[in-house]
Amino acid sequence: xxxxxxxxxxxxVIDLRVPTSDQLLGSDPFHKAPDYSxxxxxxxxxxxxxxxxxxxxxxxxxxxxxHGINDLCQLIxxxxxxxxxxxxxxxxxxxxxxxxxxxxxxxxxxxxxxAVLNAFWDLWAKSLDKPxxxxxxxxxxxxxxxCIDWRNISDALTRDEAVAMLKQRRPGMTERENKLANLGPxxxxxxxxxxxxxxxxxxxxxxxxxxxxxxxxLKVGRDSNQDVRRIGFMREAIGPExxxxxxxxxxxxxxxxxxxxxxxxxxxxxxxxxPIARDDVLGYVELAxxxxxxxxxxxCGEHAASPVIFKQLLKSKAIKYCQxxxxxxxxxxxxxxxxxxxxxxxxxxCPHGGGIGLCNMIQHFGMWDQIAVAGHSETQLIEYxxxxxxxxxxxxxxxxxxxxxxxxxxxxxxxxxEFIEQHRYPDGDVWKSRPPxxxxxxxxxxxxxxxxxxx
Amino acid sequence: xxxxxxxxxxxxVIDLRVPTSDQLLGSDPFHKAPDYSxxxxxxxxxxxxxxxxxxxxxxxxxxxxxHGINDLCQLIxxxxxxxxxxxxxxxxxxxxxxxxxxxxxxxxxxxxxxAVLNAFWDLWAKSLDKPxxxxxxxxxxxxxxxCIDWRNISDALTRDEAVAMLKQRRPGMTERENKLANLGPxxxxxxxxxxxxxxxxxxxxxxxxxxxxxxxxLKVGRDSNQDVRRIGFMREAIGPExxxxxxxxxxxxxxxxxxxxxxxxxxxxxxxxxPIARDDVLGYVELAxxxxxxxxxxxCGEHAASPVIFKQLLKSKAIKYCQxxxxxxxxxxxxxxxxxxxxxxxxxxCPHGGGIGLCNMIQHFGMWDQIAVAGHSETQLIEYxxxxxxxxxxxxxxxxxxxxxxxxxxxxxxxxxEFIEQHRYPDGDVWKSRPPxxxxxxxxxxxxxxxxxxx
Numbered sequence: 001x002x003x004x005x006x007x008x009x010x011x012x013v014i015d016l017r018v019p020t021s022d023q024l025l026g027s028d029p030f031h032k033a034p035d036y037s038x039x040x041x042x043x044x045x046x047x048x049x050x051x052x053x054x055x056x057x058x059x060x061x062x063x064x065x066x067h068g069i070n071d072l073c074q075l076i077x078x079x080x081x082x083x084x085x086x087x088x089x090x091x092x093x094x095x096x097x098x099x100x101x102x103x104x105x106x107x108x109x110x111x112x113x114x115a116v117l118n119a120f121w122d123l124w125a126k127s128l129d130k131p132x133x134x135x136x137x138x139x140x141x142x143x144x145x146x147c148i149d150w151r152n153i154s155d156a157l158t159r160d161e162a163v164a165m166l167k168q169r170r171p172g173m174t175e176r177e178n179k180l181a182n183l184g185p186x187x188x189x190x191x192x193x194x195x196x197x198x199x200x201x202x203x204x205x206x207x208x209x210x211x212x213x214x215x216x217x218l219k220v221g222r223d224s225n226q227d228v229r230r231i232g233f234m235r236e237a238i239g240p241e242x243x244x245x246x247x248x249x250x251x252x253x254x255x256x257x258x259x260x261x262x263x264x265x266x267x268x269x270x271x272x273x274x275p276i277a278r279d280d281v282l283g284y285v286e287l288a289x290x291x292x293x294x295x296x297x298x299x300c301g302e303h304a305a306s307p308v309i310f311k312q313l314l315k316s317k318a319i320k321y322c323q324x325x326x327x328x329x330x331x332x333x334x335x336x337x338x339x340x341x342x343x344x345x346x347x348x349x350c351p352h353g354g355g356i357g358l359c360n361m362i363q364h365f366g367m368w369d370q371i372a373v374a375g376h377s378e379t380q381l382i383e384y385x386x387x388x389x390x391x392x393x394x395x396x397x398x399x400x401x402x403x404x405x406x407x408x409x410x411x412x413x414x415x416x417x418e419f420i421e422q423h424r425y426p427d428g429d430v431w432k433s434r435p436p437x438x439x440x441x442x443x444x445x446x447x448x449x450x451x452x453x454x455x
Numbered sequence: 456x457x458x459x460x461x462x463x464x465x466x467x468v469i470d471l472r473v474p475t476s477d478q479l480l481g482s483d484p485f486h487k488a489p490d491y492s493x494x495x496x497x498x499x500x501x502x503x504x505x506x507x508x509x510x511x512x513x514x515x516x517x518x519x520x521x522h523g524i525n526d527l528c529q530l531i532x533x534x535x536x537x538x539x540x541x542x543x544x545x546x547x548x549x550x551x552x553x554x555x556x557x558x559x560x561x562x563x564x565x566x567x568x569x570a571v572l573n574a575f576w577d578l579w580a581k582s583l584d585k586p587x588x589x590x591x592x593x594x595x596x597x598x599x600x601x602c603i604d605w606r607n608i609s610d611a612l613t614r615d616e617a618v619a620m621l622k623q624r625r626p627g628m629t630e631r632e633n634k635l636a637n638l639g640p641x642x643x644x645x646x647x648x649x650x651x652x653x654x655x656x657x658x659x660x661x662x663x664x665x666x667x668x669x670x671x672x673l674k675v676g677r678d679s680n681q682d683v684r685r686i687g688f689m690r691e692a693i694g695p696e697x698x699x700x701x702x703x704x705x706x707x708x709x710x711x712x713x714x715x716x717x718x719x720x721x722x723x724x725x726x727x728x729x730p731i732a733r734d735d736v737l738g739y740v741e742l743a744x745x746x747x748x749x750x751x752x753x754x755c756g757e758h759a760a761s762p763v764i765f766k767q768l769l770k771s772k773a774i775k776y777c778q779x780x781x782x783x784x785x786x787x788x789x790x791x792x793x794x795x796x797x798x799x800x801x802x803x804x805c806p807h808g809g810g811i812g813l814c815n816m817i818q819h820f821g822m823w824d825q826i827a828v829a830g831h832s833e834t835q836l837i838e839y840x841x842x843x844x845x846x847x848x849x850x851x852x853x854x855x856x857x858x859x860x861x862x863x864x865x866x867x868x869x870x871x872x873e874f875i876e877q878h879r880y881p882d883g884d885v886w887k888s889r890p891p892x893x894x895x896x897x898x899x900x901x902x903x904x905x906x907x908x909x910x
Contacts, residue, residue, distance in 0.1 A: 035555065068563075
């Protein structure tokens with residue numbers, strides 16, 4: 001199908017919320033009771049194809065992002081797919097550099113812009129009947145480079161360096177593609193959620209091991225003694241050869257982080273994830289220097305708001321693992337820039353998964369990175385969580401501890417209509433039947449204030 | 456009036472937009488045609504007092520912030536002023552650390568939270584019949600420290616250090632207060648707007664000199680030769696003794712910035728403002744090292760999204776001037792933290808003014824800093840622009856190149872009802888009568904894409 005003949009006729013933005021707080025799924029020290037949610041964008045066309053994207057959230061605030069996406073969609077309804085696909089940076093800059101909206105910065109604005117961009121990428125891949133990763137793999141190096149806004153990152157990677165790097169990876173690309181199309185990128189999983197008992201953690205590990213996993217994560221942050229004990233417990237449960245990672249979800253300040261992390265030295269950890277605030281670049285530099293001789297490195301990125309933050313973390317060698325997120329930054333264009341910068345600095349791309357739809361999206365970036373950018377699969381691990389896969393037509397799959405390469409066109413992120421109907425906020429059945437105290441947009445049952453923290 | 460007896464009965468959020476793009480007021484390389492705007496929050500009470508705050512924007516996107524403020528106001532309608540004033544950090548954390556909303560990050564979310572906090576601070580000061588600065592000056596050091604979230608900044612300044620510093624400044628405070636209550640903080644002004652001819656710049660300088668100004672700013676960024684010529688022109692016009700600053704509004708990448716700034720060495724500039732992206736901390740560190748022997752220092756902060764970014768800029772000595780903004784971060788609480796960190800690191804606080812209401816607000820922070828935190832007025836300059844003062848009951852005033860200390864209670868930010876009626880978007884008279892192409896929420900007449908830039 002030619003992209004010139006596909007025109008956006010309308011945009012629908014859906015506030016989709018799942019009351020996961022009932023089971024405390026995915027809780028961490030800050031996000032104690034998340035209701036996994038998404039602002040879902042459907043770009044309808046006159047060709048019968050639909051461009052889909054999501055912005056994952058944890059409940060309240062989804063409406064803020066929906067409001068923003070709706071506003072941005074004014075700019076694109078009536079446009080053709082070709083308006084986008086001929087030069088995807090044009091739409092990127094029309095949104096991100098909009099002379100008035102740019103005042104809104106990162107956060108809601110950048111995520112909303114990402115939703116629009118990602119829906120166009122989805123549509124483009126569908127028009128070619130390719131999964132997103134395959135569209136990316138097939139792009140010419142110069143075209144990839146032209147998707148990117150180089151203004152603020154050229155000191156870490158120039159356009160020419162990016163093109164040269166992509167060209168250099170060409171040999172062996174088909175072979176890598178065939179290999180990964182059979183058994184996709186290697187995955188890891190969280191086994192040690194905050195709320196789980198030792199027994200439950202052990203059961204989770206054993207179940208995951210049967211699925212072929214050898215890399216496991218544990219949530220830490222609140223009680224140092226208990227954390228150290230649990231790290232020891234997990235290390236014993238998985239043995240010395242498996243990968244063990246811990247995640248503090250930004251709960252500590254820098255000084256606290258050093259005290260906690262110092263006690264983690266003996267356990268052969270692979271990484272410490274988000275020990276401090278998402279944008280504390282110099283804090284990460286200081287941690288990396290302090291623990292330069294430790295086994296572990298530091299990991300972050302799922303909450304890094306823009307390529308400028310990633311640039312600094314990578315250029316300074318503060319992080320050893322680059323945890324891209326699929327919906328925090330401005331879509332495929334920003335993620336391309338980040339993956340390219342990571343490759344130049346030799347930092348493995350280990351994307352952040354979970355939520356609603358994140359795993360479905362990051363698997364494509366993992367494929368592209370390992371086939372065309374890093375050009376190998378030796379060091380990367382991609383987060384895998386099976387939450388809420390019942391919501392979509394093409395659930396992510398794992399085999400032998402690896403993602404099964406997605407084959408559906410685009411992101412493969414088609415929601416089941418009945419799931420949307422049930423979970424649409426606030427009028428879906430699930431929400432209409434909730435007790436009033438759990439219905440509000442600003443459900444406050446548990447907040448960080450209740451946690452012990454030395455302030 | 457006792458704060459226990461004052462209860463919030465309702466909240467009104469107003470989308471206020473002024474079509475300043477017609478005159479290109481306040482334009483810069485990125486924001487080519489701003490419509491100066493504000494999300495205005497009115498907290499109504501049963502005591503007849505109104506808590507007022509604004510979030511300044513440049514047009515499109517004001518509705519995004521209004522949406523957010525409206526959502527947050529659910530949490531506060533029905534609360535008493537005392538619920539806030541007994542411990543202002545409680546509301547701060549209830550908003551910023553809300554276990555679901557915090558996913559939205561900085562930008563829209565933090566600005567909306569700031570609006571709510573700032574309206575409470577306004578109300579509190581009004582209940583005591585004090586201007587905001589006087590309320591802050593009269594707070595006990597321990598109370599100030601307890602307004603602040605120390606989690607992510609303690610490595611730059613601890614609570615104890617802050618308290619000790621505030622106590623150390625106590626001697627001479629009354630004297631400084633009396634002095635500044637007579638003639639307030641020293642101001643500076645932009646004379647070299649992008650669109651102005653040499654003649655117009657010269658006229659502006661002469662007019663400002665008659666008002667007592669000796670510190671002037673020039674916009675740069677687009678054409679290096681023209682910029683250098685204009686800097687020379689302005690230096691000649693004001694003579695060697697006056698302060699001259701330039702502002703690039705984040706237009707350059709790091710490599711470009713070095714090339715431009717290198718040519719600025721001969722002109723005895725005081726500061727280079729926003730040469731690079733707002734959050735490129737390591738870029739600022741590199742610039743500071745590269746130009747360590749130059750006369751000028753670097754300045755930024757009006758677009759720094761949180762105290763974590765300021766912490767890094769200050770701790771690393773990357774900036775020599777700390778340009779706080781009154782509405783970009785989460786209200787008085789965040790600004791207190793930033794001013795205290797600046798004082799510890801010996802960096803003068805030179806707040807960002809302009810827009811709608813910013814000058815009206817920053818004068819209070821300048822007063823507090825110079826009376827109670829830095830404890831002197833030797834190095835600070837506070838931005839002054841007289842734009843849109845016809846909108847408010849108590850316009851900012853300057854005398855002898857200084858702000859006249861505000862005396863109205865609270866921020867003194869009461870809008871004239873007829874100004875609101877005329878400029879309310881989209882139904883105010885000013886907007887109803889606009890031509891259709893200038894009416895849209897996403898007015899795109901000029902965008903950054905039209906500018907020549909090596910990408």
